Amino acid sequence: MTAFHRSPLARAGVVALLAAGGLATVAAPAQADDQADLAVAPVSRKLAMGVTQAKAKPFKFRVDNSLSRAAAKGVSYTVDTSVLKKDMVGVVVPDGCQVEGETFPCQLGDLPGGSDAWFSIPLFSTRGPGNAGRLVVSIKSTTVDPNLAHNTVYPEIIVAEPGYDLTSWVQGVRANVVVNGVRGDDPDLRPVRRGETVPLDFSIYNDGSRKVTGIRWDLSLPVGLTFAQKPEGCREWLLERRLRLSCEDAGAVLQPGEYYTSDIRVTVGDDVTEPVLEYQGDLSAYGLKPAAGQPEASTEVDIWDNDMTFEAFVDLTAAPMPTPTGTPTPTGTPIPSGTSTPGTTTSPAAGGAGGGSGLPVTGVQAGLIGGIGAIILLVGGALLVLTRRRKVVLVAPGDEKSTD
Numbered sequence: 001m002t003a004f005h006r007s008p009l010a011r012a013g014v015v016a017l018l019a020a021g022g023l024a025t026v027a028a029p030a031q032a033d034d035q036a037d038l039a040v041a042p043v044s045r046k047l048a049m050g051v052t053q054a055k056a057k058p059f060k061f062r063v064d065n066s067l068s069r070a071a072a073k074g075v076s077y078t079v080d081t082s083v084l085k086k087d088m089v090g091v092v093v094p095d096g097c098q099v100e101g102e103t104f105p106c107q108l109g110d111l112p113g114g115s116d117a118w119f120s121i122p123l124f125s126t127r128g129p130g131n132a133g134r135l136v137v138s139i140k141s142t143t144v145d146p147n148l149a150h151n152t153v154y155p156e157i158i159v160a161e162p163g164y165d166l167t168s169w170v171q172g173v174r175a176n177v178v179v180n181g182v183r184g185d186d187p188d189l190r191p192v193r194r195g196e197t198v199p200l201d202f203s204i205y206n207d208g209s210r211k212v213t214g215i216r217w218d219l220s221l222p223v224g225l226t227f228a229q230k231p232e233g234c235r236e237w238l239l240e241r242r243l244r245l246s247c248e249d250a251g252a253v254l255q256p257g258e259y260y261t262s263d264i265r266v267t268v269g270d271d272v273t274e275p276v277l278e279y280q281g282d283l284s285a286y287g288l289k290p291a292a293g294q295p296e297a298s299t300e301v302d303i304w305d306n307d308m309t310f311e312a313f314v315d316l317t318a319a320p321m322p323t324p325t326g327t328p329t330p331t332g333t334p335i336p337s338g339t340s341t342p343g344t345t346t347s348p349a350a351g352g353a354g355g356g357s358g359l360p361v362t363g364v365q366a367g368l369i370g371g372i373g374a375i376i377l378l379v380g381g382a383l384l385v386l387t388r389r390r391k392v393v394l395v396a397p398g399d400e401k402s403t404d
Contacts, residue, residue: 036072036113036143039064039150044120044167046160046302047089049128050209055257056092057165057207058120059155060305063139069113072141078105079121080136088132089157092122111141114276115311118169125209128159164254165208165301166215168283171201173225173266173312181259191275191313192268195321197228200264204285206254210298214288215260216248222277222312229265242279250288260285268312270320280309 043060051057065072081091082102093099097106111117121135138152145151169182175196176188181203192198202219206212221227221243227236234247245264252260268277284307287300300306 035068035146036065036070036111036141037068037147038072038075038111038139038141038145039067040077040137040139040153041150042137042153042155043118044302044305045155046158046165046304047123047125047128047132048161048163048165048208048210048301049125049159050162051124051165051207051256052209053090053092053124055207056090056122056124058122058167059135059157060118060120060167060308061137061153062309063108063111063117063119065111066114066116070143071113072111072143072145074142075108075111075117075139076105076141077108077119077137077139078103080138083134083136084157085131085133088125088127088130088159090124090126092124094120094122112276112313115172116280116309118308123157125159129161130159132157132159160301161299162209163298163301164206164210164212164256164287166212166254166285166287167205167207167305168217168285168308169203169205170281170283170308170310172310173198173200173222173268173281177201179261181261191315193315193318193321194268194272195270197265197267197321200266201261202264202283203259203261204254204283205259206256208298208301209256211253211255212287212298213253213290214248214250215252215254215285216246216288217260217283217285218244218246219264219284220244220282221266222281222310223279224269224272224274224277224314225266225281225312226269227264228267229263231262231264240279242281248288266312268314272314273316275314275316277312277314280311282307282309 041062041064043062044057047057047059061077063075063077079091079097080103084091093104094106097104106119108117108119121137125132134154134156136152136154140151171177171182171184171186173192174186174189175192175198176186176190177199178186179199179201182201204215204217220239223241226243227245230236230245231247234245236243236245238244247262249260254260286306
């Protein structure tokens, strides 16, 4: 397990533009025409009372182009805050957006047909609880869109009682992904080649105002992907052609603003035939109920954004990657959620589950040399090297302050 704290600037700016990273370079499915069919939907619904500006919650929105086989070019969204109650909720404008009075437009980039994208609007509470008004969020693209009925939404913002608030984020499966808490600032993204193994960048944030102790998370892969590396202790199974993983970490402790992740690597099958793999992947996260006899923990504020879907993008023009031989597949090892020293703040452990890796095993070499009238059998000595390496780095939370 890895628990990190991410700076407010990174959360406000780069995560909000998560959907833009690498989309322009991904080949879309064969287009039936030049018309995309976009729709936007709010995902988050509530904000915990006590969430500060420094740890603003990214309210999630999903942009859907899955009903079209045409790519949507130059996708952007505009946020109107004129009907939001400013005395209850504040807005952090993401980096790259241009403020125009009480509105700000933001660019997302191109969205391939048959896929979706996610963006967020960071909000924080100034008082509450109660109804904090609405946002007005609209999307558009430079591509012809025959149906504009689903291009504007008016989500109601509710400030809830203090509590923890898990939010799931997953980067789409591509090559050259930087595993950094799904910041969306990967510079050299490209589609994955068939047979290629790449890391999966995912994170489960606590965007509430109270800590959470113990989490469970479930991960399903798009059809055509398999797990090359996963944490130890997780259960893997196949359902409806998709591989699924279920993991539980009762010792994980996430303070507000921290996130949880683990080392996972996935491999694209040699036989896939679509540039956007069939069926989306999915990540869901849940807080664990306290064991009998333990004090009651704070409650989950908003369960609606505990889930996120993602795609896998494949380069069908490149030859499949050769299958490696002779190297064992490493497996993940859970790492304790933190260590504490008297007089200091508990520091989350970095390095993540899955830090253990094995070296290739060298075994017995035997040679059989034939000669005329005699056979000489040579037996060499055996050398077996088993090495397990585990890396744990303590990350100081910096400006982290518990609101418990």
